[in-house]
Amino acid sequence: MANEQPDVTPWEAEAFVDYNRLIEIFGAKPLTEREARLLEEVVGEQHFMIRRRVFYSHRDLDAFLEAYRRGERTALYTGRGPSGHTHLGHILPWVFTKWLQEKLGIDLFFQITDDEKFWHEEGYRLEDTNRMAYENILDIIAVGFKPEKTHIVIDSEDIRYLYPIAARVAKKITFSVQRAAFGFTDSTNVGMIFYPTLQIAMAFLPSEIYGEPTWVLIPAGIDQDPYWRIARDIAPSLGYPKPAQIHGKLLPGLGPEGKMSSSKPETALYTTDPPEVAKKKIMRAFTGGQPTAELQRKLGGNPDRCPIFKLYELMFEPDDKKLEERYWACKTGKLLCGECKRELAERVAKFLEEHQKRREKAKDMVDKFLIRNKFDPPPVESRVKKR
Numbered sequence: 442m443a444n445e446q447p448d449v450t451p452w453e454a455e456a457f458v459d460y461n462r463l464i465e466i467f468g469a470k471p472l473t474e475r476e477a478r479l480l481e482e483v484v485g486e487q488h489f490m491i492r493r494r495v496f497y498s499h500r501d502l503d504a505f506l507e508a509y510r511r512g513e514r515t516a517l518y519t520g521r522g523p524s525g526h527t528h529l530g531h532i533l534p535w536v537f538t539k540w541l542q543e544k545l546g547i548d549l550f551f552q553i554t555d556d557e558k559f560w561h562e563e564g565y566r567l568e569d570t571n572r573m574a575y576e577n578i579l580d581i582i583a584v585g586f587k588p589e590k591t592h593i594v595i596d597s598e599d600i601r602y603l604y605p606i607a608a609r610v611a612k613k614i615t616f617s618v619q620r621a622a623f624g625f626t627d628s629t630n631v632g633m634i635f636y637p638t639l640q641i642a643m644a645f646l647p648s649e650i651y652g653e654p655t656w657v658l659i660p661a662g663i664d665q666d667p668y669w670r671i672a673r674d675i676a677p678s679l680g681y682p683k684p685a686q687i688h689g690k691l692l693p694g695l696g697p698e699g700k701m702s703s704s705k706p707e708t709a710l711y712t713t714d715p716p717e718v719a720k721k722k723i724m725r726a727f728t729g730g731q732p733t734a735e736l737q738r739k740l741g742g743n744p745d746r747c748p749i750f751k752l753y754e755l756m757f758e759p760d761d762k763k764l765e766e767r768y769w770a771c772k773t774g775k776l777l778c779g780e781c782k783r784e785l786a787e788r789v790a791k792f793l794e795e796h797q798k799r800r801e802k803a804k805d806m807v808d809k810f811l812i813r814n815k816f817d818p819p820p821v822e823s824r825v826k827k828r
């Protein structure tokens with residue numbers, strides 16, 4: 442890892458980021474044609490989020506896929522910090538994770554960190570973030586994960602699944618490593634300082650549940666990377682395979698800067714927004730366009746810095762050819778922002794209508810997803826022998 446401090450931490454991230462620079466600072470690898478082809482070979486299909494490099498960087502994706510191909514034990518792991526309602530930025534990695542679960546046919550371990558968000562957010566009680574955990578679970582179910590293959594851990598309620606692993610993990614991490622990775626200071630509360638231990642421990646839970654070293658792949662936004670560097674450093678000394686990652690780009694908010702974030706409600710599109718409200722937010726959004734239609738026709742817009750175009754690119758236009766046409770129509774001034782926004786508003790509204798129907802049905806399904814209804818917590822003694 443270079444010494445430069447990245448602008449992206451798990452809690453603050455800009456959306457129009459220089460993703461190549463991030464890979465360099467984080468020490469991850471760009472996802473090349475080689476890994477894209479390997480994934481396609483293994484699952485028999487390509488996802489537009491890979492083709493287009495919405496998921497654009499990785500660590501050991503190739504080693505994970507080779508292990509899967511050899512028939513070794515593998516699992517997926519991702520998560521959510523319930524600081525508010527789910528927005529479309531959270532849905533993005535879950536759509537891709539669901540595809541991976543379907544294609545690989547393996548279990549997904551899903552961590553909900555109500556403790557993290559209680560520690561991090563001013564003014565929240567633990568019961569608030571815990572209530573939000575259950576709201577967010579409805580969205581997770583609505584995305585379409587398989588109940589028999591998706592195991593949700595809610596930190597505040599299921600800590601016995603993680604605690605023996607976390608105790609071992611904590612002993613391997615010094616405060617100076619934490620500070621460098623997360624930018625903690627003397628005034629950071631000690632809940633936050635302990636928290637990374639739990640996010641890291643969860644990457645080793647599949648090994649303890651199955652009682653054998655398990656290769657874990659973590660699909661998540663690039664903002665979560667600081668945890669994985671530490672997890673990979675300490676994994677071998679605890680007897681676990683290093684967890685692999687596939688990193689996604691961040692959906693911007695509807696304002697001029699910043700990722701879509703629960704802490705900026707006016708520029709986020711929530712899964713609970715009534716479709717009409719979401720449409721209005723989109724119609725009011727900042728764009729890469731010119732101040733007037735006349736200037737737009739003359740000078741063209743700037744799709745590279747436009748949150749509306751990014752929403753098409755990262756989620757709402759899976760057809761590469763159509764995306765490219767949109768890009769050039771904007772750049773050459775043929776497409777005006779109003780029209781581009783209106784089309785997106787329709788697509789988002791349709792998505793929300795369908796998602797909200799599934800979210801309603803999900804209310805009766807929560808129990809089927811909770812790990813506590815399916816597996817016993819692992820014993821204190823590790824089931825994984827150090828190799």
Ligand code: TYM
Nearest residue numbers: 519520521522530531534552640661662690691692700701
């Ligand atoms: P959280 O709740 O901030 O984010 C959940 C997932 O959504 C991704 N994400 C985004 N992706 C695209 N565009 C955005 N604007 C955007 N905002 C968030 C995040 O990268 C993440 O994949 N500490 C974690 C919870 C957690 C976790 C994990 C996440 C625990 N274990 C394992 C991923 C993998 C958190 O607060 O995520």
